[in-house]
Amino acid sequence: MRWSEVIAAMQAVHTSGRGDVDVHGVQYDSRRVSAGDVFVAMRGGTTDGNKYIDVALQKGASAVVTDSLEVFVDLRSQQPELALALVEHGRRALAEVSARVFGDPQKVLKLSAVTGTNGKTTTAFLLEQLLQSAGRKCVLLGTIETHVAGEVRESEHTTPESRDVLALFAEGVRTGCTEAVMEMSSHALDQERVWGLPVDVAMFTNLTQDHLDYHGTMERYAAAKARLFAGVGAASPRVAVINLDDPRGDDMCREFCGEILMTYGIDSGKWRATEVTLRAGQTQFNWQTPHGAVAISSPLTGRVNVYNLLAAGCAAFARGLSVDDIAAGAKGLRQVPGRFEVVPGSDVAGFTVVVDYAHTDDALINLIALARDLVKEQRGRVITLFGCGGDRDRTKRPKMGRAAGNGSDFVVVTSDNPRSEKPLAIIDEVLVGVRETGVTFVVEPDRAAAIAAAIGAAKSGDIVLLAGKGHEKVQIFAGGPVPFDDVEEAARVLREGGK
Incomplete structure (x- = not known):
């Protein structure tokens, strides 16, 4: 495909350089650029792709699309033969270029x-x-x-x-x-x-x-x-x-x-x-x-x-x-991983352990209501473990605390991807809502220990809800992600008798 064909698919403000260069692919991440790619340099929420144009060119990019007038002027002056386009919206250009390159x-x-x-x-x-x-x-x-x-x-x-x-x-x-x-x-x-x-x-x-x-x-x-x-x-x-x-x-x-x-x-x-x-x-x-x-x-x-x-x-x-x-x-539909997923070994224990992605107060209310219906006939209890993510909306923390406390018989408050925040600081905000409900609860910031505590508290006929992470395979801390899987951890605790 020729660069001129790619230009025709874009809402470009200005173009420069040769129009007959061959184009083989498109990338927005300079680390993934190969020879013959169009590199779309766009400003994002956390970084500016325009900073990496030199890297993309060194790796063989045959054309550049930029959403920066200053960058366009500089490149046109320094490399007049470079296939170059200036656009108003970087992300829109990425979609337009990609559609053409991949054959619509x-x-x-x-x-x-x-x-x-x-x-x-x-x-x-x-x-x-x-x-x-x-x-x-x-x-x-x-x-x-x-x-x-x-x-x-x-x-x-x-x-x-x-x-x-x-x-x-x-x-x-x-x-x-x-x-x-x-x-x-x-x-x-x-x-x-x-x-x-x-x-x-x-x-x-x-x-x-x-x-x-x-x-x-x-x-x-x-x-x-x-x-x-x-x-x-x-x-x-x-x-x-x-x-x-x-x-x-x-x-x-x-x-x-x-x-x-x-x-x-x-x-x-x-x-x-x-x-x-x-x-x-x-x-x-x-x-x-x-x-x-x-x-x-x-x-x-x-x-x-x-x-x-x-x-x-x-x-x-x-x-x-x-x-x-x-x-x-x-009739033949399969359950989605991490959505009301029953942990292996629950049937042997005499109670049910469920992993679910519920991470909002509304989702938690629905999850607990479902669990309550399931244990009604056996007069079992609902034990809910949950946390709230760090560096995210803080106003939902007490709301989730109320949701858990209002519907559960016993609550374990723990960590759920604290990111850059201190786990106990997040938990303190969650507890404002939990305490309002009067439910019996414990605090355990270590999620593995919290899962053991929730399962250890369960008796025959109960249901244990491990909420928040669902299908996720890591716990995210200030230092980065650490491997962690609610299903695997709960299954291990069940195998070892609740320890």
């Missing part, structure tokens, strides 16, 4: 995207499974894993930069994929990391307090989510799937200007769940749709998964599956 795979795949505070990962996983049950090949980009035609890889970010998304899309197209499913975080929508992606089906799960360290207010947080339904550098999605039981559902509906609006819920919406029956390892409901009613049964657990199933089911219908196809596919 976003135009081949039909993209379904989900946003919301809770349920994004599960909904994305469920939709992928439903599509696969109908014989579709998929690319999945999510918080936990990335899938390309069934191959599983670990994910680094909930929503990667556009270059990395499009590279995966291109790989998916080469392996015969026709569908893409991805989570779109509020950060990615706000920062335009998904610029130009034509979303066919957009889903909204819910909105509760989270990420206010970044967005500042709930209104800005909601506005970032709502960008999915207006379109980010692309037309509004063809179909919107929106949870009307959530107070912010109407806001999302107002932003949507596509063709088909599908609203869902238990209390409201045109695609409703009625006669809901919940048991451990089984969720059943009658799905009332504009195309008739169908019984849905799945091996998932809890009311939250009713909503996740509704969102995924609506999206699957929008992508061409019938309600009967969806009902058949629901």
Whole structure:
């Protein structure tokens, strides 16, 4: 591909140098540059890619895109032959260049995207499974894993930069994929990391307090989510799937200007769940749709998964599956790692130990309510272990303390990625809410010791909830990440008899 072809895909302010140079790839990280790559130098939240242009050129970059006028002028003066472009928006240019370099795979795949505070990962996983049950090949980009035609890889970010998304899309197209499913975080929508992606089906799960360290207010947080339904550098999605039981559902509906609006819920919406029956390892409901009613049964657990199933089911219908196809596919759905994941060895112990990613007060309330339902018949107790992340929204710490205390019989307060903060300082803010509830609690900053304490306190019929980290495999401290896995640690404690 020639540089002139790449320029044609960009909204460039100025260009300079040769237009006939060959382009073989695109990078925004100078460490990953190879000979023939376009290097897109853009200003970000923590660093400025323009500082690394010299490194990229030394490694063989054949062209440079910059969002700095000063850098553009200097390079044009010093290297008049260099293939160079000045753009107003670095991230938008990265998406435009990447789409052209990778052969516009976003135009081949039909993209379904989900946003919301809770349920994004599960909904994305469920939709992928439903599509696969109908014989579709998929690319999945999510918080936990990335899938390309069934191959599983670990994910680094909930929503990667556009270059990395499009590279995966291109790989998916080469392996015969026709569908893409991805989570779109509020950060990615706000920062335009998904610029130009034509979303066919957009889903909204819910909105509760989270990420206010970044967005500042709930209104800005909601506005970032709502960008999915207006379109980010692309037309509004063809179909919107929106949870009307959530107070912010109407806001999302107002932003949507596509063709088909599908609203869902238990209390409201045109695609409703009625006669809901919940048991451990089984969720059943009658799905009332504009195309008739169908019984849905799945091996998932809890009311939250009713909503996740509704969102995924609506999206699957929008992508061409019938309600009967969806009902058949629901029976074989698999649980998502770190989402109400039962720890091996629990059955031998006589009580249940569950690892879950719940890290907001709303998610914690839902998790504890589910656990309470499961132990009701045995009159068991709910033991909840949780912490709050450092260098993140501090206002949710006492709220999470109240959520845990109000629903649990015994609470263990511990660390959850303290980062640069002192663990005990975070815990002190959490305890403000815990103490208000009057629940019995203990404090143990060491998460391994805290897990042992929570499991050691359990008796037959109880359920132990290890909340906050879910699928994560590290604990992040001021000095950096340290390997840590709630499931592995809990399984070890169970094997060793609660020690």
